[in-house]
Amino acid sequence: MLELWSGPTPNGRKVSIFLEEAGLEWCWHYVDILDGDQFKPEFLALNPNNKFPVLRDPEGPDGEPITLWESGAILVYLAEKTGRFLPPSPAGRYTMLQWIMFQMAGVGPMFGQFAHFFYYAKDKIPYAIDRYRRETERLMRVMDQHLQARSYFVEETYTIADMCILPWVINRLDATPGQRPHLEAWAQRLRARPAVQRGLVAFDEKVRPEIIQGGLKGFSDEHRAVLFGAEQYRER
């Protein structure tokens, strides 16, 4: 059975959406990143970059087990393994990879830095907040304009590029309703799918108020040290 090390965040949810959509059998190991589970030797043996999601497939290429981290790579692996949620044409495949890289290199890091400086940082630095808010909004605009003329990121085919992006933009869309109508319509289309609904809530039993955006209550100095301070940057 496929094993997923994950938790209730956008990067975790994009993989659970795929697993639910494809109807694969999988089991979940919770990684509590506020308590430092990601630095335990057994987790670092899976991902030396101390982050979830991590996927282990006992039946990987050539029948050998494979362990993968980086959510974009995990999605590409699962889509190619199952032949599901890929565009039909070679050109479409490159367009799909383009949007996955846009999410991984742009949306994830920029939205993440905005959340960091706006919600989690103790020092509220106007320049940093403004810089990442504007970059977040710019990326939202690029996606909104792209979806003006198509139903999904890769023309009319629902692919892993959509799964990759959805969990990242829904908080922002919910926070600023009516501002990005094409992106909103796309998100509604996806959120109407039962498998997407299951994938989005797959880890919700572990949601802690302090790690959802806007929930600073209970986000302690110990948590900050784990994620943003001494524990994160300790030489190992």
Ligand SMILES: N[C@@H](CCC(=O)N[C@@H](CS)C(=O)NCC(=O)O)C(=O)O
């Ligand atoms: N680029 C990575 C990012 C993974 C990531 O940032 N994971 C977060 C949770 S969403 C994490 O595990 N953080 C723990 C830490 O940084 O110590 C991916 O897409 O898989």
